[in-house]
Amino acid sequence: MPGKRASEGVRRGQILQAAFEVASREGIGSLTIRAVAAEAELSHGSVLFHFERKERLVHELLEWLITTTSVLHVSEDIARFPRALDRLHALLQQEMARLSHQPRHTRLFLEFWALGARHESIRARISAELERYRAAFLTIMEELLRAEPTAFPGVTADGLAAVAVSWIHGCAVQAMVDPEHFDVDEYLAAVRGMVGQLA
């Protein structure tokens, strides 16, 4: 016997939320139409009614994940810093904190990225997002080089941006591998001493 109806938009939201719940709890590999339906307390037929094919559901889940995960937003507090170096510092700190506070989102994003190795469309979407991320850092790095031209001999803004992104990636992995010992401030202090000394 059919249950109560719900409007198109609402139902889709519920289903996507359920899909996120299942995928982050049991992995993308265990993301099945029926598991999502059970999580949303619907029949699997209903899920397929709103997302015609499973592929569609997976893609919309990725889209949901990208928009839900608030990435690299330069807040007013950060923009107020007069020195570009301080803005970069604050931004790195913010992103590290975000990743370590949204471990499920980050982990799922990494799983999507692994999936992208075999699915062209997913790879393209993730590449675009990472590029967007890199571009945001690039702007700051260009300001940085303009403000202090002598501080970074022989280093391009592109190179700096790439390092910043990979730096965030490393922190993301580390924060999930060993969340108890992940401390943002100690992290920055350690790397400051370490790499600043490399000959």
Place this chain on the structure above:
Amino acid sequence: MPGKRASEGVRRGQILQAAFEVASREGIGSLTIRAVAAEAELSHGSVLFHFERKERLVHELLEWLITTTSVLHVSEDIARFPRALDRLHALLQQEMARLSHQPRHTRLFLEFWALGARHESIRARISAELERYRAAFLTIMEELLRAEPTAFPGVTADGLAAVAVSWIHGCAVQAMVDPEHFDVDEYLAAVRGMVGQLA
């Protein structure tokens, strides 16, 4: 009609190699008994004869991956450097180069790590391996702090080791996301300038 026989050890090696081929090409999620059997040109019954359950095959593949991927070996060339700082530098360079030259192994290792989120035994094995990795860096970092006590104010060897490991993780991800623009030397130069300046 049954094919030619092979001795226990040889067959197991062939099957593990085939399993790696399948898993790195199509992902752990697509690693099925039958796919491995097809890759090894055997019947799926034969695969199950040598590895009783699929779980067993997956675990042995992880073990194979860990031993095959030559991780963090301090070669004689590196050990010859008199300064600990130079040894660290050479080691970082070596590990970055290794990761970017064994992308399939690294990618598969990351997939196993994601799988570890839901499988206790896999998580334990990977944690142990990462701990071993960290411990190897820790030794070098302790030497470093002993050799140059004033260079790293308020930073512990543990903190430095954690950063080194996460640094390698970041490079691993970056090398796979954007392999064309991944240059080890430029990378070190950029981070040297960037983080050395952070206030």
Place this chain on the structure above:
DNA sequence: TCATATATTTTACAAGTGGTCAACAACCGG
């Protein structure tokens, strides 16, 4: 040579998959 152990293939099966479809219930404009 021939019985026995070992390796391999084949077949069988239950559970679960994505997807289709017909029946049915709720809503809404008339």
Place this chain on the structure above:
DNA sequence: CCGGTTGTTGACCACTTGTAAAATATATGA
């Protein structure tokens, strides 16, 4: 009140999966 649109369900299908068992081939040694 009616009729059509929109959700919802459950039965069903073809297929894949892991696993077990039977059937068959190969090696080995007495």
